[in-house]
Amino acid sequence: MKKNNGFSLIELMIAVSIMGILAAVIYPSYTEYVAKGGRADGISAVMRVANLQEQFYLDNRQYATDMNDLNLGADPFVTDTGLYSVDSTGTTSFIVVATALGKQASRDSACITIQINDIGEKSPAECWE
Structure with missing residues (x-):
């Protein structure tokens, strides 16, 4: 009897x-x-800035014209993970836009920009699901 040690090639x-x-x-x-x-990080940042814009509006009766008015430092500010750059403009209305950076831009080409405005319209819709 021959003892078989190991695996065959097949x-x-x-x-x-x-x-x-x-x-x-x-x-x-x-x-x-x-x-x-990564997209969830962008959505979270957009919602945070939109909330800060609404708070600013309650205090000043106009929306912030740049991110420094919202005490976020840089204009545009970059999320903690570095996947999105977020910018917002406004006076009588606002639009918050998150733009994918680096790897996130190549991984998630359908949602390179995520945005929301002062009346809550979110676009592109498939990115918010």
């Missing part, structure tokens, strides 16, 4: 091909998941 090729198929299915889902996670 067994190894089957295992490698199964891993290749799994990777081909999993990788696109993973990149979409990462893009949506």
